[in-house]
Each structure stands twice: as C-alpha cells, then as structure tokens.
Amino acid sequence: MVEVVPFLLLGVFSGFIAGLLGVGGGLIMVPVLLYLLTGSVDQAILMHTAVGTALAAIVFTSISSVWTHHQHGAIHWHNFRKLMPTILLGAFSGALLTKLMSFDFMRLFFAFFELTVAVIMYFGFSSSAYVDSLKKRVWRVTGYIIGLVSAVVGIGGGTMTTPFLTYNKVDIKNAIATSAAVGMPIAVAGALGFIVAGWNVENIAEGLGFIHTQALISIVATSVLFAPLGAKVTHSVDGKKLKKFFAIFLALLGINVLSF
Template identity: 45%
Template sequence: MDPAWIFAYVLLGAGTGFMAGLFGIGGGGIMVPALTLLFIAQGFEAEYLVHLALGTSLAAIVPTACASVFTHHQHKAILWPVVVRLVPGIVVGTFAATFVAAYLPPVFLALFFSAFMFLVAAQMLLNRVPSPANQLPGVLGLSAVGTAIGGVSALVAIGGGTMTVPFLTWCKVRLPSAIATSAAVGLPIALAGAVGYAINGASVLGLPERSLGFVYWPAVVCMAAASLFTAPLGARLTHRLPIPLLKCFFAALLVALALQMLWTVLTG
C-alpha cells in the first residue's frame, strides 16, 4: 500500500482514538465518512463503499475500545454490573443489524448515518440532557435497551456512546461513570458488528484485496495501531478536564462530516 494511504489511516486512527477515550464513543462518526472519502480516492467499488466503511470502522474500534476500557477501569469508573446486563441485548441487536445493513443500498445507509449524526450534534450543542429522575431498569429492561443501542450502532458504526451516555445520565449515573461504562459497552458492539459485516460481505465480489467481507484490513491495522496510543490519553482527560467546549467542537465536526458523507454518496 502507498505510504500516503498508510499515513492517512494512521492519522485518522489517532484522532478517532483520542475522541473515543474522551467521550466514551467508538469513533465511527469520524471514521465512516473519512473512510468513505479515502476509499473513493483509492478507486474502490462504489456500490459497497459505505458497507466497507461501516465494517472497517467497527473492526478498528475493537482495539480502541480495549485501550479505553483498560484506562477507565484503572479509575474504577466502570459500572460492570450494568455492562453485564446490557451486553446480551447489545450483541443480538448489533449482529442482527449487520444482516439488515447488507441488503440496504448505500444511499439509505448514508442518509441514516447523517441523520443520526445530526441528532447527536444537536444534543451536544443544545446540551439537552433529560432530568435525572429515573433509576436504572432491571435485567429485562437493560437487555431491551442494549438491543436498541446495538442495532442502531451497527447501522452507523459507532461504539454506542452517543446513546449509552445520555441513557445512563438519565438514570442518575454520574457523567464520568456513564462515559466509562459506555466505553466498556462499546467493545462487544464493535466485536459483534465487525464479525457480522465480515460474514455478510464474504460472498460479495469486487471488494478490494486484503478485505475480509466488508472489513478492509490494511486500514484497520493502521488505524488501530495509532488509536492504541491516543485512546488512553483521551480517557485520562475525561477524569481531569471539563469538556463542554470540546463537545461543541466535536458536535460541529459531526455536522461537517455528516454533510460531507451526504455529498460524497449523493454526488458520487
């Protein structure tokens, strides 16, 4: 692979890793539109660009999530009983949604992705967090919530933090613990999603060399290697710095990337 592409993937992985650790998100909001642009520039088959970006993003999130979880666990901020109750539904929802995504056209996936990113950005900019008047639900309730989070996460290639963090804070969980718990939840989402996209793209023709289904491994390796160094840095800052201004910048970035995603797919 050309050194220029290697550098581009490493740079992308470094940025998304830092954001993943800082906000408890998977980084798909940044990776998917950026990967789509990079894949177009490399001349990959247009029909499966978004699918390939989604699967590659989820696979790259796995090591990022591991590094982020380890750092948050050192701060004893992860609510492991909550994670255990969310995981069964998350795995089912994520894996099932990859089978749905395999049959959806790229334009629909791009529209769904962009609409979701706009909602996330609006929530960040408006800072509209529901009044913490609710308690965490029981096992069945958390499993149902996990299934919904996993399903949406697979369709937009996120670690689930954009839904998990607001849900936990709504249930009276402190923000640092919500972010840390969300990071732990992101790991099974990424694993189930990556496996699902790999399986569903296994029989597809015209994918680039060194791909396993809808997972392009050269990009995964480069991004993951960089994110392993930057994800712990972001996770440490979560427990040291106020992040309202950073949230505003991140929200603005999400809007820009969502618009770029729409432009790339609709005009490509």
C-alpha cells in the first residue's frame, strides 16, 4: 500500500491541473514518474515508460475534465474537428518514433519544449490574424505537429493547442477547454503507439508495452475525481492571471526535467 500512495497523490494533483489548465496532466506526470519509477524500470526505457504511462492516464483524466468544460459551453468543437485528422496521425507516429530515441534525447526535448512554450505564453505573443481565418493546410500541419510532439513528450497537447489558439486570439478559457477535448484522442493514439512500440522490448517493466499498469491504475483512481474540480475552477478565475500561472508552471517543470 505504501508504494501506491505516491501514485495516488500524483493522480490528485495531475488531475486537478489537467482540468484547470486543459493540459492532460502529462506535464506533471512525466517528471514525477521519472523519479517514482527509477529503480524499478530499466534506465534505457525509463523515459519511454513514463511518457507511455502518462498518455494512458490522460485518456481517463480527459474524459472527466472535458465533460465539465462542455457543460460550461466553453469547448470550440469546430476547432476541435479541424485539428483531429492529422493530430491522430501525428500522435501515433510520434509514439512509434520514440523507440528510436534515447533517454537523454527525450528528456532534453521535453525540457526545452516546455521552456519555449512558457516564454510564448508569459509574454503573450499573438498573431495579427484570427483563428477562423486560418487556411485548412495550416490546421492540418499544426494538428500533425501537435500530435507528434505530444506523443514524444507524453502530454495531451494542451501545452501546444492552448498557445496556438490564444496566439490566434481565442479567449484563454475557451482555449483551455478546447485543448482538454483535443487531449483525449491524442492520448488514445499515443498510448496505442507506446503499447506497439514497447511490445517486444527487452527489460520492459511489468505492464502493457511501455505502459506501467500499476502506476496507471493508481493515478487514474484519483485523477478522474479531481479533473472536474480543476475544470470548474478554470471558469471562476481571471483569464490573464490564469495565463501567467500556466506559463510559470511550465517553466518550473521544464527546469526540473532539465536537471534530472
């Protein structure tokens, strides 16, 4: 029971943040899982297992947070549909590509990705155009990149979808809600990819491919309860403060992974 407690607490915090920021919770789960799984998972596949497990947990966490955002009428489903086709392709192919990546490459990629997005969000860089004026090919390319990168770093895509939407003048709360919806199909495609990629790998942890099932079950048990709470809080706080908090949060996590 003692071993399960850290995973349960991780589910509480990651679930709440997932609902609050529309990020899926992978940004929290991956760095923490790196520490919790050290010693029980081979170093060579530690990052792969942390990412795969996080994506699998996001599948369940996002369902509960998306429903709460939908009840508030905050999800832009028309934007969701524009991103979906290539996001699914990008997430699945990104998961398969990780089999060719080393632990350090994935760790550094994850850290610098978070720090870059944090700078963009904090300083509020934005486009002169509105999201509805973007051409179809922009949506397709953006969707593929979001899906690909999300699978590599183990996130639901919120750290890319939210900045993309706010950059093109979508309100932060609507961007967060839409990002939460986008996270579910990304997580499904990415998790399936990590199962396939880790199916016949030697020294794999007990689980399903690169997914650590004990950690997954423990995280999901609490995250699905706290994700709706975070989503409710999103709609009761100031949008500008929420955006600044989002950026600082990303920067701290990026620095943490960089120093791992």
